[in-house]
Amino acid sequence: MTSPLTLAESGPIDGRPVLVLHGGGGPATVAPIAEHFAATTRTLLPTHPGWDGTARPEGLSSVAGLAAGYLRLLRDRRLSDVLVVGSSLGGWIGAELAAADTEGLISGLVLMNAVGIEVAGEPVQDFFALDARGVAEHAYHDSERFYVDPATLPAERLAVLRANSAALRVFSGGPGMSDPALRPRLAAVEAPTLVLWGESDRIATPAYGKEYAASFGNARFETVAEAGxxxxxxxPAPTFALLDAFAAQTGGRSAPFQDLP
Incomplete structure (x- = not known):
């Protein structure tokens, strides 16, 4: 990343750093995660270049490029013992970031309904082929609760959503949302990894998530009922309970972590 990074920081400056990486919906979709951790520890929530009106530097068009930028951020800030939490595309960035972390800056990795690998027989849903109703039905357990009719949104908000979708298409490479070169590299990731999945996800299924977890040498797969x-x-309650338990077990540790409650 050659342009200034849009970064929100919160929480105690001396707490364990937590880097929260958003998916295609933008930083608002993971703001509750950042707020949760910021109550007790140092939390960093970047906006990926190209989302929410931010500029995307010329030549920056890959997940690996985003991951390299965030790795530089950790180095420049002299951050270590970092917990990385990535949702959807953010999970893909987190996996790439951990695979590239040769200095051991990351001590814990959480992938929440991540995309990014290829799994035979379990393709990621073509997000770009779905209308707003289809996105809600595939992404949520309770689609009626979260469906928003685009006709009710102001023009400015619709423009942001379209730009975010365009940025997602650039970085993900299109409907497949995967990099065939990523999965073979994950076995070398030393940081303990929690692969956390909503049981009702139809964008990337729990079966896909299990294969994601199996790609790591030190990972566990956990599900959240009645969630997509x-x-x-x-x-939020069971999800944050799993996140908190994992954070407590991995801070400053490199050994395999114990079973979560």
Missing amino acids: HLPHLEQ
Whole structure:
């Protein structure tokens, strides 16, 4: 990233750093995660270049490029013992970031309904082929609760959503949302990894998530009932309980972590 990074920081400056990476919906979709951690620890919530009206530097068009930028951020800030939490596309960025972390700056990785790998027989849903109703039906357990009719939104908000979708298409490479070169590299990731999945996700299924977890050498797969692609929005209490337990078990540790409650 060659342009200034849009970054929101909150929480105690001396707490364990938590880097929260959003998916295609933008930073608002993971703001509750950042707020949750900021109550007790240092939290960083970047806006990926190209989202919410931010500029995308010329030549920056890959998840690997985003991950490299965030790795530079950790180095420049002299941050270590970092917990990385990524949702959807943010999980893909987090996986790439952990795979590229040769200095051991990351001590814990959480992938929440992440995309980014290829799994035979379990393709990621073509998000770009869905209308707003289809997105709600595929992404949420309770689609009626979260469906928003685009006709009710102001023109400015619709423009932001369209620009975010365009940025998602650029970085994801299109409907497949995967990099065939990523999965073979994940076995070398040393940071303990929690792969957390909403059971009702139809964008990337729980079966896809299980394969994601199996790609790592030190990972666990956990599910959240009655939740879809964004479990922290539909079922915050059980989701945050799993996140908190994982954070407590991994801070400053490199050994395999114990079973979560």
